[in-house]
Amino acid sequence: MRRYAPAALAAALLGQRARRRWLHLIVGGALFMPFWMVGTLLMGPLLDEGGMFSGGLGVQFGAYAVGLPLVAVAALFPLARPMAVAAARALCGVPAERLADGPARGRAAKARTSGWFVLHLGAGALVSGATLALPPFAVSVTALPFSPALRASELGRFWGLDRPWWDWAALPAGLLMLVALAAVAAATGTLLARSAPRLLGPSPADRLAAAERRAAEAESRNRLARELHDSVGHALSAVTLQAGAARRVLDAGAGADLEFVREALTAIEETTRRTVGELDGVLGLLRRGDEVEEGVGPGLDSLAALVRGAGPKVALTVSGDLSAVPETLSREAYRIVQEGLTNAARHAGGEPVTVRVEARTEAWEITVENPLSARPPVARPHGGHGLRGIGERARLLGGTAEAGAAAGVWRLAVRIPR
Structure with a gap:
């Protein structure tokens, strides 16, 4: 007006x-x-x-x-x-x-x-x-x-x-x-x-300081997103896999292997309990406004429980002394294996999965392999971010990450120099 x-x-x-x-x-x-x-x-x-x-x-x-x-x-x-x-x-x-x-x-x-x-x-x-x-x-x-x-x-x-x-x-x-x-x-x-x-x-100095502050905040948010994605995404995939296997055994009717069902339910219980603890830790940092530090979260000492919760068809092989692995690398290696298992659950379709963690003289190597299933993986509406997160973790440590299918096998290989 x-x-x-x-x-x-x-x-x-x-x-x-x-x-x-x-x-x-x-x-x-x-x-x-x-x-x-x-x-x-x-x-x-x-x-x-x-x-x-x-x-x-x-x-x-x-x-x-x-x-x-x-x-x-x-x-x-x-x-x-x-x-x-x-x-x-x-x-x-x-x-x-x-x-x-x-x-x-x-x-x-x-x-x-x-x-x-x-x-x-x-x-x-x-x-x-x-x-x-x-x-x-x-x-x-x-x-x-x-x-x-x-x-x-x-x-x-x-x-x-x-x-x-x-x-x-x-x-x-x-x-x-x-x-x-x-x-x-x-x-x-x-x-x-x-x-x-x-x-x-x-001034130019103020703009530079503001850009550095925004970059640090973005990195903190990305790190938090990786933590939540790897932890919660793996838990949901593992629980879905174990629940589906238990349902198929129960659908067999008489003579069903109840011991297998019991093991699947135990794995579901352990996975959800561990994931809730990790989620509480990350959300606690978020509520306090703290950055997600590199040393927060489980490490290679929790790898056996992680593999056990992923199902009976996952085999773990460890070579070398992992006790001397630095805390940061231990934590990042755990997350890489966790996301590798999550990705394998989508591609393997119930096929056996092999996890190898090797501590060599010149580098640490992590390999996750599984045969490709005849059934195509379930597509996500907005695509996945797991492999990209693995690549980011590897690059932050000066290493490399490669993933892809060849000769009927899906293979994730991560190499981090010592």
Whole structure:
């Protein structure tokens, strides 16, 4: 809906945004007071005038001129820019992404921060002084036509200049003073809002730090996604496989191998209990906002339980001494085997699966093999991420990962140099 000119003018001068920016200027004036007081202590003796509050205009403006360089120096402290950015975001209406976070880094950023403080506190001091002094004066001028006492006062004599008919001109003049004050405050607030991105915006060092922070956060999220995918995905695949095998045995009716069913149910119980523990650990880190550290989670010492839970057709072969494997590698190797078994459950179709973990002199090698089933694997709606996760884990450790079908066998081979 189209706004009328008076309404638009009133919103520009006294709307919520204008009031917030006016308040921002008053805050700047309040912050300037200590620097102005120091200036009056220095300028009073030099000009041989009164003290802090009794000196003339020379002392006041001299103190103002002395205070501005002190403001520029104070802006070099580390907390200066975060405080200025917080105030600009809250009161100036500047979008958060256009302002920098944290202390200023580098000479250019510190110089721009000093420039902002000089502009904010300097303009704020002038607007604050006008806000304190002008409204009472404007109200008194507006009341001149209605108050004989005011007309007889020094203000009335100054205004009337021995022309009584001129008293009625004081009414619009006083109102115009108030409008002019609001206009100056709105214009100054707009100037500050437009200057904030240039003076408080991110420098190249800030952008680099922000990019590094986003990369670290993305890596943490990716690591968390890998943990959840490998743990929960393997558990669901293993439970599905064991439950399906138990159902087929029970469907055989009389003479069913109940011992096999019992083993399948035990494997399901162990797998779900272990997975719930792993899930609680990862979600606990997520609730606390911590990063998923490389040393969190099961390692190769839990490999036997992992293979046992994957079903009776999974065979594990271990060569070499695994006790000397570093904790990080032990944990990543466990996850690689876990995801390899999950992938084999999709491709093997109940065929035997062989897992080999070899600790050689020059490298650690992990191999998962299974015959390809005549039945095609169940397709996922959005594709799988397991093999990509295995490749990421291997590359983080400086190794390689290869997976594919050849001669009727699906083979996953991971090699990590020592």
